[in-house]
Amino acid sequence: xxxxxxxxIIILIIAGGPTLPAQSLAVGSGTKSGSESPTVRHxxxxxxxxxxxxxxxxxxNGSMLFxxxxxxxxxxxxxxxxxxxxxxxxQSGGKVARGVKTAAIAAPxxxxxxxTLLMRTKVDILTISYHGTGGGLHAAIxxxxxxxxxxxxxQLIAAxxxxxxxxxxxxxxxxxx
Amino acid sequence: xxxxxxxxxxxxxxxxxxxxxxAQPAVSRQSESKAKPKKLSASAIQIEPIEAGDSSIPPExxxxxxxxxxxxxxxxxAFQKVYRSGDQEANNVADLxxxxxxxxxxxxxxxxxxxxxxxxxxxxxxVITTVAARDGHVLFESDLSGKVRFFGENLGVTNDLAKxxxxxxxxxx
Numbered sequence: 001x002x003x004x005x006x007x008x009i010i011i012l013i014i015a016g017g018p019t020l021p022a023q024s025l026a027v028g029s030g031t032k033s034g035s036e037s038p039t040v041r042h043x044x045x046x047x048x049x050x051x052x053x054x055x056x057x058x059x060x061n062g063s064m065l066f067x068x069x070x071x072x073x074x075x076x077x078x079x080x081x082x083x084x085x086x087x088x089x090x091q092s093g094g095k096v097a098r099g100v101k102t103a104a105i106a107a108p109x110x111x112x113x114x115x116t117l118l119m120r121t122k123v124d125i126l127t128i129s130y131h132g133t134g135g136g137l138h139a140a141i142x143x144x145x146x147x148x149x150x151x152x153x154x155q156l157i158a159a160x161x162x163x164x165x166x167x168x169x170x171x172x173x174x175x176x177x
Numbered sequence: 178x179x180x181x182x183x184x185x186x187x188x189x190x191x192x193x194x195x196x197x198x199x200a201q202p203a204v205s206r207q208s209e210s211k212a213k214p215k216k217l218s219a220s221a222i223q224i225e226p227i228e229a230g231d232s233s234i235p236p237e238x239x240x241x242x243x244x245x246x247x248x249x250x251x252x253x254x255a256f257q258k259v260y261r262s263g264d265q266e267a268n269n270v271a272d273l274x275x276x277x278x279x280x281x282x283x284x285x286x287x288x289x290x291x292x293x294x295x296x297x298x299x300x301x302x303x304v305i306t307t308v309a310a311r312d313g314h315v316l317f318e319s320d321l322s323g324k325v326r327f328f329g330e331n332l333g334v335t336n337d338l339a340k341x342x343x344x345x346x347x348x349x350x
Contacts, residue, residue: 043237043332044244084236089288090330120289125332127237136261137226139240141332 038148042066043125045140046073057142059155064128066142075130075140082129082164083156085149092121124149128156129164217308217316217350219274221258222250223267227278227304234283234302241332242278242302242323245339250276253343255350274316277307278342281320288330299326300334306342308349319345 037058044051046066055068059077066073123143130138144152157163224246227239243262251259260267267273282303290298303322309315323338325331 044241044248082236084240086235086237088331091288125237127240129240131263132261134264134266136264137243138261139244141237141241141244 037067038144038152040066040126040148041123041143042068043141043143045128045138046075049073057144057152059152059159062159064156064161066140073140075128075138077156077159077161079130079132080128080156080161081131082127083153083161084127084129084164085153086125086127087122087146087149088125088143089120089122090143092119122146126152128161214317214349217274219272219350220256221260221267221270221273222256222308222346223260223262223264223273223275224250225262225275225277227280230279230281232280232283234280235285238283238302238332238335239280241335242338245335246276246278246342249339249343250346253347255347271311273311275309275311276342276346277309279305279307281305285331286325291325291327295327299324300331302334302338304338304342306345308346317349321345 037056039054040057042049042051042053042055049055049066049068049071053068053071055066055071058065058067062077064075064077064080124146126142126144126149128140128142130140132138153163224243227234227242229239247259247261250256258266258270260270260273280302282301284299284301286298286300288298292298301322301324303320305318305320307315307318321338321341323334323336323341325333325337
């Protein structure tokens with residue numbers, strides 16, 4: 001009886017799983033118009049902004065601006081000398097989805113793995129390399145809704161950022177970008 | 178006759194024991210020297226960007242390793258100062274050492290395959306890490322690899338690799 005109850009709860013979790021990516025995509029889909037700033041996830045690189053922090057990325061007054069609640073990071077566009085756009089398939093739904101997936105591991109016959117199939121999403125990975133005031137090389141990496149990476153790159157180049165070499169060529173020779 | 182045979186066996190055993198006793202400290206000394214290499218000293222380190230070598234590692238992975246390395250080495254506190262590549266301030270530091278990392282092999286896996294199968298789809302980065310003094314003299318070189326085997330996105334491999342490089346620096350400085 002107890003086993004059946006546990007199984008029923010797990011099945012309910014699995015059934016509810018697909019709604020999570022829908023919610024997270026709804027946040028991202030609002031940004032597809034191009035005029036609004038896309039909602040991005042800061043992977044790493046910006047000083048004083050924690051890893052995996054979500055926020056808005058925009059180009060304003062000659063600067064690339066990341067705003068995540070109270071945290072704001074600004075990079076002057078003229079200091080940007082490399083913009084690379086890649087893509088990655090990752091899990092949608094954020095921390096809630098991670099919790100649900102962990103709980104679903106207990107589902108019988110490995111049925112929890114269905115969530116992995118349902119909760120995957122493709123994102124653009126935008127990498128910006130720039131030089132700080134002391135000349136030090138910095139890099140900031142963001143995960144954006146698919147298709148938004150190239151838009152952001154175009155916005156940055158239009159604002160005066162340098163695109164840099166074709167991805168991989170400069171560093172392949174061991175030079176700084 | 179029996180007596181002399183027993184003596185021979187006893188002699189052989191005594192020789193064996195004495196040989197083992199002589200060999201033992203040598204072995205332990207050898208393993209000691211392997212386990213604990215000589216500690217180096219430097220007050221500052223400059224971290225250079227990751228070189229792709231002949232691999233096809235995407236830029237986001239290279240820059241993520243670079244950023245995570247800086248974060249980790251700063252957090253560890255093995256050096257008073259951690260400089261980024263190109264930082265002008267580093268020119269004035271006499272005992273500066275430079276960390277260079279070159280990718281030997283990069284295998285990009287798949288998060289979906291990892292989570293469904295748990296045995297395939299792993300992402301791996303093999304690198305050669307070199308630490309050199311200001312005059313260019315190589316202090317040490319080491320082969321390391323970062324992996325993500327089960328959960329998490331492919332970029333997680335950069336975190337694992339940075340952790341291993343930072344550990345190596347902590348052990349050597």
